[in-house]
Every structure is written in structure tokens, then in C-alpha cells.
Amino acid sequence: xxxxxxxxxxxxxxxxxxxxxxxxxxxxxxxxxxxxxxxxxxxxxxxxxxxxxxxxxxxxxxxxxxxxxxxxxxxxxxxxxxxxxxxxxxxxxxxxxxxxxxxxxxxxxxxxxxxxxxxxxxxxxxxxxxxxxxxxxxxxxxxxxxxxxxxxxxxxxxxxxxxxxxxxxxxxxxxxxxxxxxxxxxxxxxxxxxxxxxxxxxxxxxxxxxxxxxxxxxxxxxxxxxxxxxxxxxxxxxxxxxxxxxxxxxxxxxxxxxxxxxxxxxxxxxxxxxxxxxxxxxxxxxxxxxxxxxxxxxxxxxxxxxxxxxxxxxxxxxxxxxxxxxxxxxxxxxxxxxxxxxxxxxxxxxxxxxxxxxxxxxxxxxxxxxxxxxxxxxxxxxxxxxxxxxxxxxxxxxxxxxxxxxxxxxxxxxxxxxxxxxxxxxxxxxxxxxxxxxxx
Amino acid sequence: xxxxxxxxxxxxxxxxxxxxxxxxxxxxxxxxxxxxxxxxxxxxxxxxxxxxxxxxxxxxxxxxxxxxxxxxxxxxxxxxxxxxxxxxxxxxxxxxxxxxxxxxxxxxxxxxxxxxxxxxxxxxxxxxxxxxxxxxxxxxxxxxxxxxxxxxxxxxxxxxxxxxxxxxxxxxxxxxxxxxxxxxxxxxxxxxxxxxxxxxxxxxxxxxxxxxxxxxxxxxxxxxxxxxxxxxxxxxxxxxxxxxxxxxxxxxxxxxxxxxxxxxxxxxxxxxxxxxxxxxxxxxxxxxxxxxxxxxxxxxxxxxxxxxxxxxxxxxxxxxxxxxxxxxxxxxxxxxxxxxxxxxxxxxxxxxxxxxx
Numbered sequence: 019x020x021x022x023x024x025x026x027x028x029x030x031x032x033x034x035x036x037x038x039x040x041x042x043x044x045x046x047x048x049x050x051x052x053x054x055x056x057x058x059x060x061x062x063x064x065x066x067x068x069x070x071x072x073x074x075x076x077x078x079x080x081x082x083x084x085x086x087x088x089x090x091x092x093x094x095x096x097x098x099x100x101x102x103x104x105x106x107x108x109x110x111x112x113x114x115x116x117x118x119x120x121x122x123x124x125x126x127x128x129x130x131x132x133x134x135x136x137x138x139x140x141x142x143x144x145x146x147x148x149x150x151x152x153x154x155x156x157x158x159x160x161x162x163x164x165x166x167x168x169x170x171x172x173x174x175x176x177x178x179x180x181x182x183x184x185x186x187x188x189x190x191x192x193x194x195x196x197x198x199x200x201x202x203x204x205x206x207x208x209x210x211x212x213x214x215x216x217x218x219x220x221x222x223x224x225x226x227x228x229x230x231x232x233x234x235x236x237x238x239x240x241x242x243x244x245x246x247x248x249x250x251x252x253x254x255x256x257x258x259x260x261x262x263x264x265x266x267x268x269x270x271x272x273x274x275x276x277x278x279x280x281x282x283x284x285x286x287x288x289x290x291x292x293x294x295x296x297x298x299x300x301x302x303x304x305x306x307x308x309x310x311x312x313x314x315x316x317x318x319x320x321x322x323x324x325x326x327x328x329x330x331x332x333x334x335x336x337x338x339x340x341x342x343x344x345x346x347x348x349x350x351x352x353x354x355x356x357x358x359x360x361x362x363x364x365x366x367x368x369x370x371x372x373x374x375x376x377x378x379x380x381x382x383x384x385x386x387x388x389x390x391x392x393x394x395x396x397x398x399x400x401x402x403x404x405x406x407x408x409x410x411x412x413x414x415x416x417x418x419x420x421x422x423x424x425x426x427x428x429x430x431x432x433x434x435x436x437x438x439x440x441x442x443x444x445x446x447x448x449x450x451x452x453x454x455x456x457x458x
Numbered sequence: 459x460x461x462x463x464x465x466x467x468x469x470x471x472x473x474x475x476x477x478x479x480x481x482x483x484x485x486x487x488x489x490x491x492x493x494x495x496x497x498x499x500x501x502x503x504x505x506x507x508x509x510x511x512x513x514x515x516x517x518x519x520x521x522x523x524x525x526x527x528x529x530x531x532x533x534x535x536x537x538x539x540x541x542x543x544x545x546x547x548x549x550x551x552x553x554x555x556x557x558x559x560x561x562x563x564x565x566x567x568x569x570x571x572x573x574x575x576x577x578x579x580x581x582x583x584x585x586x587x588x589x590x591x592x593x594x595x596x597x598x599x600x601x602x603x604x605x606x607x608x609x610x611x612x613x614x615x616x617x618x619x620x621x622x623x624x625x626x627x628x629x630x631x632x633x634x635x636x637x638x639x640x641x642x643x644x645x646x647x648x649x650x651x652x653x654x655x656x657x658x659x660x661x662x663x664x665x666x667x668x669x670x671x672x673x674x675x676x677x678x679x680x681x682x683x684x685x686x687x688x689x690x691x692x693x694x695x696x697x698x699x700x701x702x703x704x705x706x707x708x709x710x711x712x713x714x715x716x717x718x719x720x721x722x723x724x725x726x727x728x729x730x731x732x733x734x735x736x737x738x739x740x741x742x743x744x745x746x747x748x749x750x751x752x753x754x755x756x757x758x759x760x761x762x763x764x765x766x767x768x769x770x771x772x773x774x775x776x777x778x779x780x781x782x783x784x785x786x787x788x789x790x791x792x793x794x795x796x797x798x799x800x801x802x803x804x805x806x807x808x809x810x811x812x813x814x815x
Contacts, residue, residue: 139783147785151508187719194719229501229789306536309488310516395500395517397507406486406516419519419691421497421716421790 074430074437081431084219084232085174085182087145087208091124091153092167101161109158117150118142121172129204140201146173148233171215176231176424178205182216185423222431226399227413231424234417236435238399242312242392242407243381243439249316249403250323250380255373257320258327259362262369265328266335267357286325293322294386302390309391310406318386323376330372334365367454374447378440384411410436487515487770491525491542492641493690494571494710495752498774498786499542505785506773512766515540521690522641529755530555539760539767543753544571544641544710545648549814562758565812566802568774570792572711572741573646573748575633576723580703582627584619585725585733588747592654593622594631595685597678600658607660608671614680634688634695635708645750646708647677650726653747657729696721711736712790741792749792758809771806775799 032038095101097120099111122142126132132141149172156170157163177196180186182205192199208214225235269275297318301307307314338361346356362369387393393412400407408416414436417429489499496519507514520528522543529541530551537560547565555563575586593599599614600606619626636643655661655676665672679685688695692709696717699707706724714723714736725733728747740746754771761767773779779786780793787793794802804810 136783143788190719196716196718229497229504302536309536310518391518393518395496395503397504397514419493419496419693421693421713423716 071437074433077427078430078432078434080183080185081427081429081434082219082222083183083216084221085179085214085216086171087174087178088169088171088213088215089121089124089145090128090167091120091170092127093157093164094120094123095165097123098157098164099161101164103161105161108161112154112158115154117153120153121145121149129207137200140198141204144175144178144201144204146175146232147230148173148228173232174214176422177201179232180424181205182214183427185427222428226397227395227408227416228397229395229420231420231422231428234425234428236410236413236432238396239408239410239413239432240435240439241399242396243409245312245400245403245407246315246319246392246409247377247381249313250319251373251377253317253320254323254327254376258324258373259331259369261324262328262331262335263357263362266332267361268353282325282328286329289385290322290383291385291389293318294389296321297386298389308404308406310394310396310408311404312392312400312407313403314390315387315392315407315409316403318390319380319383322383322386323373323380326376326379327369327373330375331365331369334368334372335361337368338364364456367450367456371447371451374443374450378443378447381409381439381443382411382436384409384415387412410439485765486513487540487764487767488538489515489517489540489542490520490528490538491518491540492522492544492752493519493692494544494640494642494712495542495568495754497712497789498568498752498791501785501789502770502773502779505779506766506770510766510769510773512769515766515770519690521639522644523639526551526755527554529757530558530560532558533560533757533759537757539764540754540756540770542568543755545644545750546753547755547812547814552812552814560757560759563812564756564758564761564771564805564809566754566756566771566775566805567794567798568752568754568791568802569780569786569794570741570744570749571752571790572736572746572792573642573650573708573750574711574714574723574736575706575708575726576699576714576721577706578700578703579720579722581699581706581722582629583722583724584626585727586626587623587727588650588654588729589657590619590623590626590654591650591726592652592657592676594619595633595679596651596655596676597680598675600660605660606655606658607664608675610660611675614682617684629704631684632686632702632705633684633708634686634698634705636690636692636695637687640690642708642710646748647679649748649750651679652676653728710790711741711792715790738792742795752791755812758811761809768806768809772803775802775806 098115099108101108103111122138125141125145126138129141132138152172153170156168174182177186178201181188181197181202186195186197188195188197188202197205205214219232221233222235224237225233226238228234265275265278297314301314301317302309342360342364343356346360351359384393387409392408393415394406394408395416396406396408398405410432414429414432417425417432487503489503491499496517499517503515503517506512518525518538522545525538525541526543526547529538531537547563552563555561575591593614593616596614598611599616601610601612602615604610616622616631618628618630620628635646638644652673655672656665661672661676664675686705688698688707692713695707695709696713699705700720714721715738723736725735726747727733731745731747734740734746736746736748741749754774756767756771774786775794776784778784780791780799781787784791784793793799
């Protein structure tokens with residue numbers, strides 16, 4: 019120790035001297051400042067999140083609602099098949115019926131003052147084109163209604179729906195509105211008769227895509243996402259975990275494994291569109307697999323999630339303390355037994371957490387799927403991994419691009435559905451970690 | 459726990475090699491192509507799926523150029539059956555097609571689309587000549603005060619509309635439009651920019667002497683940030699110009715008709731002609747200057763193999779779709795004239811092959 023330091027240590031510190039106090043104040047101030055900056059950073063991030071979520075929920079919540087109009091439908095026997103027919107025959111005959119005519123007649127009965135071709139078309143356009151399918155369902159389910167007059171709640175068109183929801187400024191000049199004054203008068207009459215209702219639209223959850231905002235649903239996209247993720251999981255999980263176990267437990271440490279390691283880390287940072295191009299070139303080009311199929315999407319996304327899974331699985335395996343391995347070896351276990359009886363089971367919670375987070379990322383991807391044709395208008399709900407399908411983020415992208423105004427709320431509503439699944443998956447990852455993770 | 463984990467690992471063990479991905483028989487019609495035609499093609503596809511015994515066609519928006527590339531890739535289930543285009547197929551594309559064995563192509567014209575220039579209701583109103591658009595948006599323009607020609611061009615110096623034409627407001631030029639992959643952009647360049655370019659004597663002379671040079675000079679858009687490529691998403695352009703009253707958007711008429719309550723459209727005039735608003739009638743009769751035709755192309759080799767292609771094409775030009783109160787018109791499609799409709803019906807019914815001259 020030098021003389022100098024001894025002198026300092028020997029000095030009695032006068033904690034009340036102005037000099038020391040000033041220094042202390044300064045230190046407290048910087049400490050406070052740092053905390054304040056840190057807190058405001060968190061607050062800003064929180065505010066952004068609240069704003070974003072608030073905006074999506076504000077826009078999207080009406081997307082789950084739908085306007086219906088109650089119409090007195092006269093099931094005119096002269097237009098409909100004989101209700102005494104066999105069920106199957108009746109259904110077959112129904113397929114040929116012009117239900118639009120039935121609908122038009124019912125609406126004209128309600129508004130006897132409407133005449134002329136243009137006005138009649140305007141009047142029927144107040145109802146969704148899905149109203150025909152609704153009538154068909156009612157008739158096929160219960161042929162006995164033929165010949166009677168029933169009150170039926172039918173879906174309103176998206177333009178009527180937007181007015182009822184207050185998204186259209188009806189004080190604008192007529193030529194700037196999709197819904198003209200005549201239709202507003204009819205709508206007001208329906209409203210005054212208590213024939214307009216705005217209620218939860220289960221179809222939005224259960225149907226596939228459509229071009230009519232009031233007929234769209236996310237179910238096709240949810241099933242497509244599910245099938246795609248299943249393929250991704252079944253491919254990426256075994257390959258990823260096996261690679262991680264080999265690299266961590268068995269591989270010799272040499273130049274080759276170093277290169278592999280660097281490349282895995284680099285792959286994790288490759289933009290996702292590149293994997294899409296790879297999928298296009300290999301799965302579609304070389305293997306000749308079908309466009310738009312979840313199997314191709316799943317395999318492409320598996321390439322994307324593999325690095326994430328390998329990296330997290332390696333971290334989880336490396337976190338198992340060496341004492342476990344040493345103890346197993348000491349009792350005569352082979353390398354294989356050490357790995358599969360002890361290390362991997364103990365690392366499994368960490369591996370699964372990493373896998374689920376990788377899957378959640380795959381669920382949110384749309385760019386790589388663009389290349390392999392999953393960004394498409396597909397109405398039918400897929401039934402298997404070879405059927406054409408789309409996924410939730412792509413569905414959101416497609417709706418965001420549609421000209422009809424009503425799609426804005428549908429887009430936000432679909433984002434809410436996607437967020438629900440993402441939060442559920444991340445919640446599951448947290449639960450797995452809490453439930454099974456061991457601390458050493 | 460140990461056993462459970464092992465069971466999970468074993469269950470998930472099958473490698474992708476074991477997956478059954480034998481290509482299945484294709485029974486959906488596959489449509490690719492223009493994002494301008496996409497709203498119409500999807501509406502027709504859904505109606506077709508609902509009312510015919512065939513499956514609903516699958517429609518992808520790839521852009522006209524991208525769609526034709528896929529379409530011309532070959533014959534067979536891995537290549538689309540129908541491509542829709544917001545411009546006519548080019549000779550070079552037909553050559554690629556035939557090189558890949560796609561020789562018999564049926565061309566059906568389905569309607570028109572107007573390209574509109576629109577801005578938010580708060581923006582100052584403008585009446586634009588094609589010449590103004592050329593001067594505002596071209597990469598190179600004639601030296602001010604001259605008539606152009608090869609030696610008389612400068613990098614576009616104009617930054618405000620009033621510098622181009624004293625009748626225009628004194629606001630900065632800021633135009634949001636589609637990227638070069640878009641058929642809308644091709645058509646806009648060919649009709650508006652080139653049309654304005656031709657009004658200069660020197661450029662007109664160049665067209666006679668060196669057409670390819672003329673096309674290169676008169677179809678290029680400035681890249682100094684005043685023309686903003688806003689992506690293929692026309693809705694995004696609508697939202698951006700509504701939020702920014704200084705900007706003008708370029709997009710298809712269907713987006714204007716859906717957003718007429720929040721947008722104003724600008725009147726356009728072609729070399730001395732009247733200033734016209736992009737209305738349904740003005741586009742339909744061809745008097746609105748910036749309008750183009752929309753097409754469908756189908757492979758003859760696929761007709762009869764993939765069920766329903768011919769019926770699907772007919773759906774587009776059917777009375778209920780393109781008639782006076784058709785559902786495609788509701789979505790902003792401008793229908794063909796009676797004579798053109800007849801020609802299209804003839805092409806669809808008799809599968810008349812494409813002939814480019």
C-alpha cells in the first residue's frame with residue numbers, strides 16, 4: 019500500500035462537511051435521475067402498448083357485432099318446392115329456387131310504395147347476399163314453414179351495418195355516401211318498428227373468408243394456422259431438439275461445430291422473407307408440392323423456427339448442472355443414458371418454452387407465406403394439410419387491403435383473435451416454466 | 459415426468475420425410491394476377507362457388523407482372539389456370555409462355571378501370587392536365603421554356619405545383635402511388651406520364667425518330683422522394699392521403715367509389731380536352747383520360763382438365779355480375795360496352811385464342 023492510500027484511509031471522514039454532503043447530494047441526484055429515466059422509458063413503452071391495444075379494441079370490437087333486420091317473409095308455396103317431399107329431395111329442389119325473388123317479394127310487401135327496377139334493387143341490397151343462404155337453411159331445416167309467413171332476422175348489408183354502427187356521416191351530401199337518402203328512410207322505418215338489431219355475430223368466428231364484410235369469418239384462417247403450426251411443430255421440434263442434444267452433449271468441439279454454431283446464430287437473424295424464397299425454390303420448385311398448402315407453409319416456417327428452437331434448447335441443456343451428469347456417470351450410465359435419462363428430461367421445460375415462443379413467432383408470420391401462395395382468397399375451410407389454406411396474419415393482411423370500409427373493423431377484430439392466440443401461447447410457455455422448471 | 463417427456467419426444471419423432479405430400483388431384487381453379495382486379499375476381503369467385511357445382515376458385519393477388527410470370531411457367535397442376543391483368547399481355551410474355559408450352563391462351567376483356575388522382579377533402583382543389591402530371595412526376599423534363607428533345611432535358615426541377623402551372627396551388631408536390639410491379643403503375647406511366655410527355659413538340663419528334671428512347675424517357679418517374687411508392691395496398695394510400703392533406707394518391711376507381719365520403723378526386727384533361735371527374739360514366743365511355751382495360755387470360759390446355767374454368771370466365775361477364783345492376787359494378791368495375799361485351803362473350807364461349815399484332 020502506498021503512503022497516499024494509507025493517508026486516505028487514516029483520515030477521519032467528516033460526514034457532515036459541506037463537501038461530502040454536496041457529493042452525496044450529487045450521487046443521490048444522479049441515482050434519482052437514472053431511476054426516473056428508467057421509469058419513464060417503461061411508462062412510454064406501456065403507453066404505446068395501451069394506445070395500440072386501445073386502438074385495435076376500439077376499432078375491432080364492433081367487428082364482432084352485426085346488424086340484422088327482421089323481415090316478414092312469406093314462404094310462397096308457388097315459388098317453393100312441395101314440403102311433403104323427402105328431406106333429401108326437398109333440399110335438392112331448394113338448390114334451384116330463386117330465393118332472391120322470395121326476398122324481394124317480402125320486402126316489397128313491407129314497402130308497397132317502392133316500385134321501379136332501380137329502387138327495388140336498392141331495397142333488396144339493404145340485405146346481405148348471405149340472406150338467401152339464411153332463408154335456404156331455415157327452409158331445409160324445417161320444410162313445414164312453406165305456405166306460412168314468418169318473422170325472420172336476416173343479415174343487413176355492410177353499408178347498412180356501417181350506418182347503424184355510426185361509422186358513416188349521414189349528414190354528408192347524398193352523392194358522397196354509399197347509402198342514399200331513400201335507403202336511409204327505409205332503414206329509419208325498420209328502426210322505428212324495432213326491426214333492427216345489433217348483436218354478437220357468431221359467424222365471424224365460425225365461417226371462412228368472403229368478399230362480403232358481413233359474411234367473413236376467421237375460422238378458415240384459424241384452422242389453416244393450426245394445420246400449418248402442426249406441421250411446423252412436428253418438423254422443427256424433433257430436428258431442433260436432436261440437433262441441440264447432439265451439439266451440446268456429443269459433438270466434439272472443433273472447427274466444424276464452431277462453424278455450425280455461428281451459422282445457427284446467423285440463421286436466427288435472417289429476414290423471414292428469405293425463408294419464403296427458399297421454400298418456393300425447394301418445396302415448390304424441386305419437390306413439386308402444391309401451392310397454398312399448409313404442409314408447404316409449415317415446412318417453410320419450420321426452417322424459420324429451427325434456429326430459435328436449437329438455440330433455446332441448447333441453452334436449456336447447458337443450464338443442467340454438470341453435477342447431474344457426473345453423478346449419473348459415477349453410477350455407470352453411458353453417455354446416451356446420461357443424456358436421455360437425466361439431462362434432456364431436466365432441460366425439457368426450457369426446451370418446450372423455447373419451442374412455444376418459436377411457434378408463436380411462426381404464428382405471426384406472413385411474409386414467407388406470400389412466396390408460396392398462402393396469401394390468397396380461399397373461401398373453404400381447409401380439411402387437411404394438402405388443402406389450400408391461409409393463416410391468420412395473412413387474413414388480416416388481405417382484409418386490410420379490401421376497399422370496403424366495413425373491412426377496417428373486421429381487420430382489427432381479426433387482430434384481436436390473433437393476439438388472443440399469441441397471448442395464450444406465451445401464457446402456456448410461462449405456465450410450463452413455472453410448473454416444471456427446476457432451480458439449482 | 460421422465461416417461462411423459464419421453465413419450466412426447468417419441469410421438470413427435472417422425473421426420474418430414476415420412477409426411478404424406480403426394481400431390482393431390484387439383485379441383486380448385488387457381489387464379490393469380492392484378493391486385494386491381496383482385497376485388498372483382500374474388501367477388502366473382504365467391505358467387506361462382508356459391509351458385510355452381512364447382513369449388514370456389516382460389517385467387518391470389520400477385521400483381522399483373524408476377525401473375526403472368528406464374529401463369530406462363532408451364533402446364534399442369536402447379537401452374538395457375540387463369541391470370542387477371544390490369545393491362546394487356548405483352549409480346550415478350552407471350553413468348554415466355556410459348557417457350558414453356560403454354561401456347562393456346564384465351565383472352566377475355568372484362569371491363570375498365572379508371573386511375574384516379576385523389577386527395578383528402580381538406581386539400582386545395584386542382585384541375586390537372588396530363589402535361590402537368592408529366593412535369594410534376596417525370597424523372598427528366600424539358601428545360602423550362604423549351605420544347606424538349608434529347609438535348610433539352612434536365613432532372614426534374616419542380617418542387618411545387620405552382621411552378622409547373624400558375625393556375626395550380628402553391629403547395630409542395632407529394633404523390634403517393636403504386637410501385638413498378640403494379641399494373642396500375644404501368645398504365646399510369648403509359649397513359650398519363652407519356653401522354654403529357656407527348657404534348658411537347660421535341661418529345662413528339664423523338665417518338666417518330668427513336669421510339670424506344672422516347673418510351674424510356676417518357677415513362678420514367680422521378681426518384682427524388684416527391685413520388686412516394688406506397689406499396690400495392692391501395693387502402694393504405696387512401697388512409698395516408700386522408701391523414702395528410704398535402705399529398706395526392708394514385709389508385710383504382712373502386713377505392714374512390716368506396717371512399718367518396720372522405721376523398722375528393724381531381725379532374726383530368728387530356729391535351730386541350732375538357733377537365734373531367736373520374737365518374738362511372740366518364741370512365742365507361744372512355745372520355746376520362748386515364749382509364750385502362752382489365753383482362754382475364756386462361757390456358758386452353760387446362761380447360762376440361764380443371765373443372766369449371768370456362769364457366770368461371772363466363773361468370774365475370776354474366777348479366778348478374780357485369781349487367782346494369784351487377785355485383786361487380788357495385789364494387790367499382792366499369793363494364794364493357796354492349797359490343798365489347800358481345801366480343802368477350804364470344805371469346806369465352808368459343809375459346810378464341812389470343813392474337814397479338
